[in-house]
Amino acid sequence: MSNRSTRFTPFFLAYGAEAVLPSDLDHDAPRVKAFDQDQTVEAQQDAVDLLEEDRETPIICFAHYQQTLRRYNERKIRGRILEVGDLVLRRTQSTKEKHKLSSPWEGPYMVTEVIWLGAYWLKDDNGNVLTNTWNIE
Structure with a gap:
């Protein structure tokens, strides 16, 4: 399940690819059916080329998430001005x-x-x- 703040799974953030579960192999999931051994070298090179972008995307998503939370919390804060005698x-x-x-x-x-x-x-x-x-x- 993807993380709300980064929009990626922890496995993807650690390894740069989504995990293939044993149940995907047993039930012939679409991504398992689409796997082609001849294209793996090319796909691996593409993944290496996009690695820096894949690492920056969660950072940007997380920064956006933090800004959204800050705006939400600041909306609830009311400023107070006290006077002598309060x-x-x-x-x-x-x-x-x-x-x-x-x-x-x-x-x-x-x-x-x-x-x-x-x-x-x-x-x-x-x-x-x-x-x-x-x-x-």
């Missing part, structure tokens, strides 16, 4: 004494200052300003 949650930095059902978020924190787009100073409920800036990205 309440936010922050991803937990330390996983010590946490278990798998613990919340990955801590807070709420209040935005006290916008340093630049995406970077903020936060303070907790007690009014303590955190020592490090917080980056929304």
Whole structure:
């Protein structure tokens, strides 16, 4: 079965030709019937000539597949602009004494200052300003 991202089978990517299965030989598959011993030398030379192209094609298909995935995922991302006074949650930095059902978020924190787009100073409920800036990205 061909790979979705490269459009080729792993066997083809490794050996440069599709595998002939024993069931193809037993049931006289069309490609087995079309095999001609006299043309194998010429077909082998053609395959060697096209080898570089056969190696580049999966790379191009894979790059196209990755670009399509990136476009799909970026479509779901919504940009956020925070202002002073907004309440936010922050991803937990330390996983010590946490278990798998613990919340990955801590807070709420209040935005006290916008340093630049995406970077903020936060303070907790007690009014303590955190020592490090917080980056929304």
